[in-house]
Amino acid sequence: MDEESKKEKFQERIDNGETIEPKDWMPERYRKQLIRMMSQHAHSEVVGMLPEGNWITRAPSLRRKMILLSKVQDEAGHGLYLYSATETLGASRQEVIDQLLEGKAKYSSIFNYPTLSWADVAVIGWLVDGAAIINQTMLARSSYGPYSRAMVRICKEESFHKKQGYEMVATMADGTPEQQEMIQDAVDRWWWPTLMMFGPHDDDSPNSAELIKWGVKSKTNDELRQSFVDRHVSEAHEVGLEIPDEDLEYNEETGHWEFGEIDWDEFWNVVKGNGPMNKERMKSRREAHENGKWVREAAEEYARKKRLAKEKAS
Amino acid sequence: MRYPSRSRLSTHDPNLKENMSEKNDTESKDIQWPLWEVFTQPRDGKPHEHAGSLHAPDAEMALENARDVYARRKEAVNIWVVPSDQIVASKGEDAGPFFDPADDKPYRHPQFYSVPRASKRRS
Amino acid sequence: MSTETTTLTKQDALFEYLVRLADDRLILGHRLSEWCGHGPILEEDIALANISLDYIGHAASLYEYAVEVEDKGRHRDNLVYFRNDVEYKNLKITELPKGDFGFTIARQFLFAGFSYFLYKQLSDVEDEQFAGMAQKHLKEVKYHLRHSREWVLRLGDGTDESHERIQNSFNDIWTYVGELFHQDEIEELLQGEKLAADSENFKSDWKELVVDTLEEATLEVPDFDQFMVEGSRDGLHTEHLGHLLAEMQHLRRSYPDADWE
Numbered sequence: 276m277d278e279e280s281k282k283e284k285f286q287e288r289i290d291n292g293e294t295i296e297p298k299d300w301m302p303e304r305y306r307k308q309l310i311r312m313m314s315q316h317a318h319s320e321v322v323g324m325l326p327e328g329n330w331i332t333r334a335p336s337l338r339r340k341m342i343l344l345s346k347v348q349d350e351a352g353h354g355l356y357l358y359s360a361t362e363t364l365g366a367s368r369q370e371v372i373d374q375l376l377e378g379k380a381k382y383s384s385i386f387n388y389p390t391l392s393w394a395d396v397a398v399i400g401w402l403v404d405g406a407a408i409i410n411q412t413m414l415a416r417s418s419y420g421p422y423s424r425a426m427v428r429i430c431k432e433e434s435f436h437k438k439q440g441y442e443m444v445a446t447m448a449d450g451t452p453e454q455q456e457m458i459q460d461a462v463d464r465w466w467w468p469t470l471m472m473f474g475p476h477d478d479d480s481p482n483s484a485e486l487i488k489w490g491v492k493s494k495t496n497d498e499l500r501q502s503f504v505d506r507h508v509s510e511a512h513e514v515g516l517e518i519p520d521e522d523l524e525y526n527e528e529t530g531h532w533e534f535g536e537i538d539w540d541e542f543w544n545v546v547k548g549n550g551p552m553n554k555e556r557m558k559s560r561r562e563a564h565e566n567g568k569w570v571r572e573a574a575e576e577y578a579r580k581k582r583l584a585k586e587k588a589s
Numbered sequence: 590m591r592y593p594s595r596s597r598l599s600t601h602d603p604n605l606k607e608n609m610s611e612k613n614d615t616e617s618k619d620i621q622w623p624l625w626e627v628f629t630q631p632r633d634g635k636p637h638e639h640a641g642s643l644h645a646p647d648a649e650m651a652l653e654n655a656r657d658v659y660a661r662r663k664e665a666v667n668i669w670v671v672p673s674d675q676i677v678a679s680k681g682e683d684a685g686p687f688f689d690p691a692d693d694k695p696y697r698h699p700q701f702y703s704v705p706r707a708s709k710r711r712s
Numbered sequence: 713m714s715t716e717t718t719t720l721t722k723q724d725a726l727f728e729y730l731v732r733l734a735d736d737r738l739i740l741g742h743r744l745s746e747w748c749g750h751g752p753i754l755e756e757d758i759a760l761a762n763i764s765l766d767y768i769g770h771a772a773s774l775y776e777y778a779v780e781v782e783d784k785g786r787h788r789d790n791l792v793y794f795r796n797d798v799e800y801k802n803l804k805i806t807e808l809p810k811g812d813f814g815f816t817i818a819r820q821f822l823f824a825g826f827s828y829f830l831y832k833q834l835s836d837v838e839d840e841q842f843a844g845m846a847q848k849h850l851k852e853v854k855y856h857l858r859h860s861r862e863w864v865l866r867l868g869d870g871t872d873e874s875h876e877r878i879q880n881s882f883n884d885i886w887t888y889v890g891e892l893f894h895q896d897e898i899e900e901l902l903q904g905e906k907l908a909a910d911s912e913n914f915k916s917d918w919k920e921l922v923v924d925t926l927e928e929a930t931l932e933v934p935d936f937d938q939f940m941v942e943g944s945r946d947g948l949h950t951e952h953l954g955h956l957l958a959e960m961q962h963l964r965r966s967y968p969d970a971d972w973e
Contacts, residue, residue: 298678324749324757331745335964335972336789337772340745341765347748348761352658355754359642362624368644369621393963393972425641432662443972451970559750567752568619569877570813573870574646575620580869581647622753643755649862654755656855657762 289490294420297363305489308482309419310364312491314371317357318382322375322556324350326390327399335393342439343396349436353429360421376561384542385472387550394447394454394461400440401510402462402469406503408437410473413499418490441510448514462511463519470534471542473500501531508532624673625651627658629665637669645670725901727782728801729908730842731791732898732945734774735802738792740823741767742956743810752813759859763820766852773845793964797954798947805888807953811881814867814874818881821860825921826892826911827853833909842907861925868929879931890940892918898945 276284282302288295295301324347331347334340358368374380385403390396411433415426447458474480474496486492511518522535544550622644628637640659645651651670660668744764751757775788805823810816831853834846867878893911902908919936926933942948964972 321754328749331748332742332959333963335793335967335970337768337775337792339972341768341772344745344748344761344765344768348661348758348765351749351751351754351757351761352661355643355658355758356641358754362642367621369619373619428641446971446973451967453967454970563750563752564619566750567756567813569871569873570752570756570867571620571622571646573874574650574866575622575870576874577866577870578647644753645755646866650755650866653859653862654759657759658755661758661762 286488289418289488292490293418294423295418296420304485306364308486308489309422309491310361310366310371312486313357313361313364313422314366314374315381315383317354317361317371318375318380319386320350320354320357322382322386322560324354325556325559326386326388326552327396329390330393330396333393334396339443346400346436346439349432353425353432356425356428357422360419360425363421372564376557376564378548378557381546383472384545384550385468386556387545387553388465388468389552391464392457392461394457395465397440397443397447397458398461398465400436401444402440402465402507403472404433404436404440405507405510406469406472408433409499409503409506413492413494416493422491444516445514448516459516462516466519467537467541468545470500470504470537471545473497473503475539475542504532504534622646625655625670626673626676627651627655628669628671629655629659630667631665633666637667640665642673720897720901722901722905722907723781723783725898726839726907727778728898729902730774730778730781732801734771734778734791735800736806736823737767737774738771739800739802739953739956740806740819741765741771742960743806743808744816744820746810747816756813760816763856763859766849766856770849770852773849777841777845789964793961797949797957800949800953800957801945801947802949802953803888803891803894803944804941804950805885805891807950807956808885808888809952812877814878815881815885817860817863817867818878818885820856821864821925822885822889822892822922824853824856824860825918828857829914829918830909830911833914837908838906864925864931865929868926868931875930878929882926882931883934886934887939887941891942891944894942894945896945 281300285295285300285302285305295305327343327350328347331340331344334343358371361371362368371380375382390399408430411426411430415423415430417423417426444458447454450458477483477495477497480496483492483495487495508518508523520535522533524533525531526533545553548554623646624642625645626642627640629640630637640655643651643654643658645654648670652668655668655670656665659665741764744760744767747760748757748764751760772788775791778791779786779788805819808815808819828850831846831850835843835850837843837846864878867874869875893915895911899908899910903910923933
């Protein structure tokens with residue numbers, strides 16, 4: 276079969292809703308786009324441990340401390356599931372991590388914002404995980420089997436992440452005046468960056484159409500962003516918090532909340548590495564990796580010695 | 590680097606060869622532990638299911654890591670770990686020829702047989 | 713404040729004993745939690761977070777029972793967030809900074825080994841709730857011991873660098889291990905009531921475990937008879953605890969009236 280008919284047959288399989296597995300034939304670009312998307316997703320989970328991890332040692336109650344620690348631990352697990360899924364496409368974990376540490380790979384820009392108060396932990400759970408769930412629920416139906424299976428697992432585990440965040444948001448919004456001020460301040464700082472998580476407008480998103488055609492995604496950035504806004508505006512009002520958007524207005528006809536324009540200059544600046552925490556996040560990751568090198572080498576050397584001894588004995 | 594950085598699972602793919610040679614210029618500077626596939630048994634009496642993979646220097650560590658990574662919510666009562674390069678799988682494209690023979694052996698399926706009602710209920 | 717003139721009741725002793733056990737686990741769990749996001753490899757990040765969660769969870773249930781025994785209606789978090797360093801009774805070995813991965817593993821191994829034998833005894837105390845707790849914790853401690861022991865072997869018998877690093881860690885930490893076996897009137901009173909472990913009974917088992925493991929890891933076993941620091945159970949700490957508590961408690965103390973649950 277020539278390349279063109281292979282491509283046609285591949286598209287047919289996608290259109291029939293079939294799942295693509297690692298050893299199936301796939302267009303080179305499908306493979307490359309998936310490696311890019313999945314490794315970025317994995318990096319986001321791992322870098323995403325840092326802003327919240329920043330508060331583990333300062334959590335204000337034992338219950339909150341345990342919840343936060345297990346949530347950040349889950350993120351490590353999710354990064355691992357996603358790196359594993361990416362490896363099925365022939366991109367080793369080491370290779371994609373090198374790309375991250377060399378500054379060649381991207382991760383979600385949201386994690387380049389600082390966590391300045393405990394309320395940020397609450398708001399990250401509510402808004403950032405809330406946005407992630409909307410995206411991940413869609414990806415759980417992605418055409419690539421390992422990606423979709425990793426997402427199913429992640430969605431199952433992640434349902435508690437948003438819930439614990441919103442619970443904490445509600446507690447603080449109903450708390451002392453200082454707590455109320457703290458939580459509103461966090462919403463003010465995180466609202467817009469969260470909207471940016473869904474990426475550029477559909478018109479400026481060159482990959483979107485292709486990913487939809489291949490069944491990797493099933494909704495556009497703007498569609499996903501709209502469902503996020505609809506859900507979270509009412510949740511904010513439910514607990515008496517304000518959304519920092521003067522243009523926010525409910526449209527009776529469409530049943531959707533209309534909202535203001537994102538500051539795209541800020542968006543592109545953070546993507547390009549000028550966010551408040553880009554450099555620190557990368558420094559942290561690089562340090563962890565470098566400090567761990569002797570440990571990884573030791574375990575490998577030990578395994579080698581044991582293998583040799585076993586070979587000698589037999 | 591002592592271990593192949595890719596699992597044999599996926600290197601069979603001809604597509605990948607191009608991919609690999611293209612990337613040869615970015616030499617890896619670090620070691621990478623081998624890849625292991627993890628199978629978890631959700632409950633006593635149930636079969637093991639593929640859960641995912643992880644990196645570990647040896648079998649003992651692979652088992653310990655698998656417990657933390659794939660069973661931290663008590664999802665498993667038993668775990669298998671297998672070096673990924675030891676797994677041999679049929680190819681997706683073979684799906685037709687590889688599994689079709691079953692189609693003309695209907696006698697392998699219980700629906701092929703008609704039995705009296707009473708004994709049917711027991712089976 | 714002085715309690716010297718009052719006689720020690722069984723209730724006081726049990727409360728103090730539970731708080732000591734809880735303090736050890738909370739502070740060690742805190743140190744381990746500092747690894748979260750910074751481990752040598754993702755798999756190990758997850759393992760360390762798991763162990764940290766276990767320790768903090770054990771501490772939480774021990775504090776919970778302590779305030780129940782105390783019966784003054786206070787919340788377990790009150791013990792965590794509103795005691796100063798001199799009131800904390802954790803062993804100094806638990807509060808030392810996390811160091812490199814080798815130091816963390818050396819400490820985990822020594823402490824998990826000790827905890828393992830301790831909990832085996834506590835599983836049989838004549839107090840159903842306490843014994844039940846110990847049985848549950850013991851299951852997890854077995855895993856902590858296995859995890860840290862496997863790593864001691866790999867680091868000890870790995871590369872020259874790892875061998876040297878973990879040997880140095882054991883040498884540095886050694887002066888703090890004597891205190892693991894410290895016992896005073898609190899333990900004595902409770903042992904009479906079959907409510908506490910007697911570490912004298914498993915000291916040799918613990919030593920054997922340590923010696924066997926270090927030897928298998930091609931490491932030298934430091935001298936058990938060397939100078940050992942003491943005083944933790946009286947609230948005498950290293951300089952590190954004050955900083956740890958400042959970090960752990962500052963938010964909660966800044967807003968004492970706020971509810972964070």
